[in-house]
Amino acid sequence: MFPAPSRLSWLLLPLLGGCASAPPALPDFALPAQWRLEQPAAPATPPERLDWQAFGNAELAALIDEALARAPDLAVAAAAERQAEAVARAAGAGRWPGLDLELRGARNGGSGDNERTRHGASLAASYELDLWGRQQALRDAARAGVDFSRHDRAALRLSLAANVANLWLGVQALRAQIAIAEADRLLVERTLALTEIRLRAGSADPLDVARQRGLLGERQRSLAALRLEYDNGCLALGALLGRSTSVEPQAVDLDQLPLPAVDAGLPSELLRRRPDLARAEAALAAADADVAAARAALLPSINLGASVLAGGSQLADLFASPASSLFATLARPLFDGGRLSARHAAEQARREGLVHAYHAAIVAAFADTQTALNAGAGSAAQLAAQAEVVRQAEIAWQRAEARYRAGALAMxxxxxxxxxLHAARHQLLADRLARQRAAVALFRALGGGWQRPSPEERS
Known part of the structure; x- marks a missing residue:
């Protein structure tokens, strides 16, 4: 009855079923059965819910919570969600009849006995029969708008949390780089002192001293640049948290920071986890409802009405002899210059564009996740290889220094x-940062803070 579950058309079917027009042609796109590379090791008993606490650092989790509570962009998104909810309530009012009460009073004539006062009142009720589903479609579009705003705020929260995590890791890496640069500067100063001693003893050339002093200047410049970058990183972190001052996190060794054990699950689970995909689905659902409403506007509308009229010269006689009436009207636009049909065509075109946008969002979600998995596996291999590079560079430096002291090696x-050695140490730190950020990227690609589906949902 339906295409295979691995086809994109199956994913879009619930959203497209309410439209009379056929769905636009889509590329032949099959969901991957599994991720290409082996996933990172998952815990034996995966947690029911994953959040940023999985990164194993209380300060990082606290900073993310603070950002989520104070970020102005999230406050704007929350206001937009409340606005969408109010619009949905207004759209739902069409289910009920309208009731209008009017009270009138008039005085006319001359003066004295010729002056007359007249009072009147009317009560009118009206109701539009929703024969073609226009009111229902408007309500569906408004409810989909609420879902869109809710998922949009969730996507902003996920993006903000990932940005805080990445910036926090970057600040930690800068602190470690400063420590490496300090150690390198001391190393260069020690070698410079040794070279100056050899120069005074006549066993070194002034060129050697100049070269070593030039290298010391390079280390000092690099150290000053790293400190400036660190200060700017702390300022940026404070801005993400909504503070006007910088935030200097506690020192953490990136090599000792635990990596979260995240089970990537099946590719199809992204459709439930990622808020950006849910947002695209909500936008498509709203477009479907708008198409239905625009199509119904082309058809006749039937309105039922009832009114009660009363009047008199005295307020006491106002409802003495009321008159009532019942009526029904059938309205059908005969000529509007093509306005309604053009609106219907515009809504259909917008819906078609959103179908393709949803397809693009799914493709991007799979690519994000696979890229994050690749980065996790690749960064682990690079980190292990670079650690060996540093070990060999340290051995080479120790032997070179010993030979230089013995006068058997040129400056x-x-x-x-x-x-x-300097470059190897900094590259090792960069690889450690890349490995941690790959974990953040995977967490973000999987939707972050998602609820683990039940075995029935996964089957």
Whole structure:
């Protein structure tokens, strides 16, 4: 009866079923059965719910909570959600009849006995029969608008939390880089002192001293740049938290920071986890309802009405002899310059664009997740290889320094070993940061803070 569950048309079917027009043609797109690379090791008993506490640092979790509570963009999104809810309530009012009460009073004539006062009242009720589903479609569109606003706020929350995590990790990495740069500067200063001693003893060339002093200047400049970048990172972190001052987090060794054990699950589960996909679905549902409402507007409308009229010269006689009436009207636009049909065509075109946007969002979600999985696996391998590079660079430096002290190695070779060790240490730190950020990217790609589906849902 239906296409295979792995086809995109099956995913879109619940959203397109309410429309009379056929869904637009889509590329032949099959959901992958599994992720290409092996997933990171998941816990033996996965938690029922994953949140940013999974990164194992209380300060990081607290900063994310603070950002989610104080971010102005989220306050704007919350106001938009309340607005959508009010619009939905207004759209739901069409289910009920309208009731209008009017009280009138008039005085006319001359003066004295010729002056007359007249009082009147009318009560009118009207109700539009929803024969073609226009009112229902308007209500559905408004409810889908509420869902869109809710998922949009969830997507903003996820993006903000990931940004805080990435910036916090970046600040921690900058602090570690500063420590490495300080150690390198001390190392260069020590070698410079040794070279100056050898120069005074006549066993070194002034060129060697100049080279070593130049290297010391490089280390000092690099250290100053890192400190400036660190200060700016703390300021940026404070801005994300809604503060006007910088935030300097507690020092954490990135190598000791635990990686969250996240089960990526099946690719199809992204459709339930990611708020951006849910937002795209809500936008498509709203467009479906708008198409239905625009189509119904082309058809005749039937309105039922009732009124009660009363009047008199005295207020006491106002309801003495009321007159009532019942009526029904049938209205059908005969000529409007093509306005209604153009609106219907516009809504159909907008819906078609949203179908393709939903398809693009699904493709991007799979690509994000696969990229994050690839980054996690690749960064782990790079980190292990770079650790060996650093170990060998340290051995090479130690031997080069010993040979230089013994006068068996030229200064240019010692400088080369120093630069190699310096670059290797910084690259190792960059690889550690990349591994942590790959975990953040995977957490974000999977929807972050998602509720684990039940076994029945996964089957």
């Amino acid at each position: 240019i070779d010692l400088l080369d070993s120093q630069r190699t």
